[in-house]
Amino acid sequence: MAPKVLVSDKLSETAVQIFRDRGIEVTFDPSIGKDKDKLLSVIGEYDGLAIRSATKVTEKVIAAAGNLKVVGRAGIGVDNVDIPAASKKGIIVMNTPFGNSITTAEHAISMMMAVARQIPEASASTHAGKWEKSRFMGVELTNKTLGVIGAGNIGSIVCDRALGLKMKVVAYDPFLSEERALKMGVEKVELDGLLARADFITLHVPLTDKTRNILSAGNIAKLKPGVRIVNCARGGLVDEEALAEALKAGRVAGAAFDVFAVEPATDSPLFNLPNVVVTPHLGAATTEAQENVALQVAEQMSDYLLTGAVSNALNMPSVTAEEAAVMGPWVRLAENLGEFVGQLTDEAIQQISITYNGLVKDMNVDALNCAAIAGIMKATNPDVNMVSAPVIAKERGVEISTTTQDKTGVFDGYIRLQIKTAERQRSIAGTVFSDGKPRFIQIKGINIDAEVGAHMLYTTNADVPGIIGTLGQTMGENGVNIANFTLGRSGAGQDAIALLYLDEQPPAEVLDKLRATGMFQQVRPLRFTAA
Template sequence: MAPKVLVSDKLSETAVQIFRDRGIDVTFDPSIGKDKDKLREVIGQYDGLAIRSATKVTEKILEAATNLKVVGRAGIGVDNVDIPAASKKGVIVMNTPFGNSVTTAEHAISLMMAVARQIPEANASTHAGKWEKSRFMGVELTAKTLGVIGAGNIGGIVCDRALGLKMKVVAYDPFLSEERATKLGVTKVDLDTLLARADFITLHVPLTDKTRNILSAENLAKTKKGVRIVNCARGGLIDEDALAEALKSGHVAGAALDVFAVEPATESPLFGLPNVVVTPHLGASTTEAQENVALQVAEQMSDYLLSGAVQNALNMPSVTAEEARIMGPWLKLAAHLGAFAGQMTDEPIKAINILYDGKVAEMNLDALGCGVIAGIMKATNPDVNMVSAPVVAKERGVQISTTTQAKSGVFDAYIKLTVVTDTRERSIAGTVFSDGKPRFIQIKGITIDAEVGQHMLYTTNEDTPGIIGTLGQTMGENSVNIANFTLGRSEAGKDAIALLYLDAPAPEAVLEKLRATGLFQQVRPLVFDVA
């Protein structure tokens, strides 16, 4: 059955057609986004929900979204989506951070030019019939130093455009490498150096605890007298009261803001001040950007629903379509390893340790880790998935660690999972053979080679004669067919294990017969999702 997607906000017809062309059953009804009761009534029918800003994806909406797998926001901001609630529900939340990058960067450059030449004030004066040529004395951008706070995607485009205007560019970004700075053609500096050197400052960082009020009264005082400041990123990055005071004192010569701490901004200490240019959050407001983000969200959601590829997710590691194809068997193995450990563990888990050996260590470990954790958590909560499982693990205080190492054995690659409780550690390792089928290769340090089936039986015992016969005879007498039978032992006469792949689950009465023999320390039925 084709996945079903609801488009509840205004998206272009071209974007809606992308869903249709990809074989997705799409409902386009922009009126639903404004009617929360109607949305709650119908959302249970859909696998995907495509939105802009009008639709509010609240916890109540998510409670009713019994089939929902993905929410796609055409744009960057996701303030209208309850991401923690979506994560707990196992719903991926995607946005489109790059569809409006050029548009936002161009707006920043436009505002910088506007404040450099006092264009809005000069325009208003001239419209009023005045001819105040001598009043509006501007400054050139050429040869001036631009300080870029945040040299990511949008900031990088601003750097490129500024260099084209023959500006000197310095950038502050803790994640900016020297190699990336050289490629951009900018000088990497610390924040204090940027504040001291820049003639113009433009901000391109997200709003976090670390960046909130990054241009505080203290930092504004460190800037060069006559600096001009531009913010097209997020409100809250600048202390607006402090900026207003710096403008009134003349220390800051001008400012241009597209974003404010409180929006819609109907009042601000900056309003009415000379040489302050303000716009109502227009950074992404171009025809091209609106079309780009709509097309991008349609492609991303289609890719996920049809192939499992995850792009620009805010609560899940991204997995490209190519990664999804290559990693598919390894993701299955990760889930199987987790499922084994989860079903075998009866007490609270304190820690999960994952070792990646060989070529698998070069894959998307965040996604593989989510697969392992989901496999473990499903043993006690069948509704969890790769999105919600890490949230569940964190809520339970489970410590998760990851280790990688170069190829160290006969296998090109393997994953080893160790689960730690108050009383024991339980480990299992597996690999993927050339046929693409996951295999268990080690349990409790004992080497095995077991194909993974939907219904399996795991037993442990002391290595003594008669175990194989007892297992085979008991299964045969009760019409339980064994598809595959794997044995392993630590050494003669010591710990031994058996893993049986069954065509159907063994009835509880059969398991009790095995336990009654006194030969087995453990008799555990296991179930794996091999679809």
Template sequence: MAPKVLISDKLSDAAVQIFRDRGIDVTFEPALGKDKDALLARIGEFDGLAIRSATKVTEKLLEAAPNLKVIGRAGIGTDNVDKDAASKKGVIVMNTPYGNMITTAEHAIAMMFAVARQIPEANASTHEGKWEKSRFMGVELSGKTLGVIGAGNIGGIVCDRARGLKMKVVAYDPFLSEERAIKLGIEKVELDDLLARADFITLHVPFTDQTKNILSRDNIAKTKTGVRIVNCARGGLVDEDALADALKSGHVAGAAFDVFAVEPATESPLFNLPNVVVTPHLGAATTEAQENVALQVAEQMSDYLLTGAVTNALNMPSVTAEEAKVMGPWIKVAEHLGAFVGQMTDEPIKTIEIIYNGSVASMNLEALNCSAIAGVMKATNPDVNMVSAPVVARERGVEISTTQQDKTGAFDGYIKLVVKTAKRERSVAGTVFTDGKPRFIQIKGINIDAEVGAHMLYTTNEDVPGIIGTLGNTMGENGVNIANFTLGRSDRGKDAIALLYLDDQPPAPVLDKLRATGMFQNVSPLRFNV
């Protein structure tokens, strides 16, 4: 059955057609996102939800969407999506951070020119029939110092354009490397240094707990007298009351804002102040950008629903379509290893260590980690998936660690999972054979070669005669067919294990008969999603 996607906001016809061309069953109702009750009643039937900013994806909406797998936001901002709730429900949240980068950067540059030359006020005055040349004395951008707070994708474009205008650019960004700063031709500085030196300041960071009011009253006071401040990123990055006071006092010469702490902004302390340019969140509002983000979100959602490729997800590692093909069997191995240990563990887990050896160590380990953790967590929470598993593990206080190793042993690559509780440690390893099928290759340090089946039985015992006969006879006498049978031991007369691949789940009375023989230390039925 074709995946079903709902588009509840305005998207271009070309984007809708992309879904259809890819074989997606798409429902295009651009007014639905504004009617939360109607959306709540409809969302349950869809696998994907494509939105802009009008649709609010709340915890309540997610609870009503048992089939939902992916939310695609055409644009950068996902403030209208409860990402924590989506992660807990195992729903991927994607955005399109690159489709409107140039448009937003250009708007910031345009706003900088507008406030430097007082263009909106001069325009209004001239339309009124006035000729006030002396009133609108501006400043040049050339030769001025631009302070860029956030030199990521959009900020980096602003840096490039500003250098083309012969501005000196300094940037504050904790994640900016010296190498990238050199490549951009800018100077990396601390925030206080930027505030003291910049003639113009432009912000290009997301709204987080760390960036909220990054231009606070105290920080605005640290700026150079006559500074001009531009914000085309997110509302709430600047204390608007403090900025209004600084504008009235003359400490700040001008400001240009496209975003506000509360939107739609019908009132603001910045409104109607001299030399303040304001626009209604137009950063991404060009024909090209709107088309680009719509097409991108359609492609990204289609790729995920049809191939498992993950692009620009905010709560899941990205996996390209090519990676998904190569990694598919390894993702299954990681899940099976986690499922094995998870089903064997009935105590609170303290740590999960995932060891990647050989060829698999160079793959997308974040995605493999998510699969392994999901396998472990599903034992106690069947609704967990690769998206929600890390959240569940973190809530339970489980420490996750990853180790990469060069090739050792007989296999080109393998994954080993080690889970520790307060009382014990369990380990299991697996690989992918040339036939593309997952195999268990080690349990408790004992080497084996076992296929993975939907229904399996794991036993541990001392290495003594009669184990095979007891297992075979008990299964046969009770109508349980053994599809495959694997044995392993640490040494003669020492610890031994058996892993049976069964056609069906063994009934509880059969397991009780095995335990009643006194020959087994452990008799555990296992189930795997094959």
């Protein structure tokens, strides 16, 4: 059955056609995004939801979205999506961070020029029939210092454009390396240094707990006198009240804001102040950008729903279509390993350690981690998936560590999964053979070679005669067919294990008969959904 996508905001017809051309059933109804009751009533039918900013994907909407697998935001900001609720439900949330980068950067440069030369006020004055040439004395940008807070996608473009205007650029970004700054032609500085030196400041960071009010009243007091501030990123990054006071006092010479703490902004402390340029969140408002992000989100959502490729997800590691094709068997293996230890472990898991050896170490291990954690969590939550599992593990305080290492042993690549509880440790390792099928190759340090099946039986026992006969006879007498039988032991007369690949799940009374023999320490039926 073809996936179904709802487009509940205004996307271009070209973008909608992308879904259709890819074989996806699409409903294009922009009115739904503004009608929360209608959205709640229909969202359960869809695998994907494509939105802009009008649709509010709340916790209530997510709860009603029984089939939803992906939410795609045509644009950068996802303030209208409850990402934690989506993550818990296993829904991928993706945006399009590059489609409007140039447009937003250009708007920031335009706003900087406008406030430098007081263009809006001069235009209004001239339209009014005045000729106040001496009133509007501006400043040049050449040789001025631009302080860029946030040197990511948009910020780096602003840096490039500012250098072209012969400005000196200093950048504050905790994730900006000295090497990257050198390559960009900017000076990496701490925030206090930027505040003290910049003639112009432009912000290009998301709104988080760490960046909220990054230009607080205290930081505004540290600014170089006569500075001009541009914010085309997110409302809430600047204390608007404190900035308004600094503008009135003349310590700040001007400001240009495209975003506000409360939007739509019908009132703001910055409104109607001299040399303050304001626009109604137009950063991405060009014909090219709107088309680009719409096309991009349609392609991304289609790729995920049809091939499993994940691009620009905010709550899941990205996986390209090429990676998805190559990694498919390894993702299944990681999930199978997790399912094995998850079904055998009754106590709370404290630690999960995953080792990637050989060729698998160069794959997308973040995605493989998600698959392994999902396999573990399925034992207690069957609805968990690669998106929700890491969230659940974090909520439970599970410590997760990853190790990669060059090839050791006879296999070109393998994954080892270890878990620790207050009572015990468990470990299992597996690989993928040339036939693309996952194999278990070691359990409890005992080497084996076991193909993974949907229904399996795991037993542990002392290495004594009669185990094989007891297992075979009990299964045969009760009509349970054995597709494959794997044995392993740590040494003669020591610990031994058996893995039976069965055609069906054995009834509880059959398992009780095995336990009643007294020959087995454990008799555990296992299910593997990814097999």
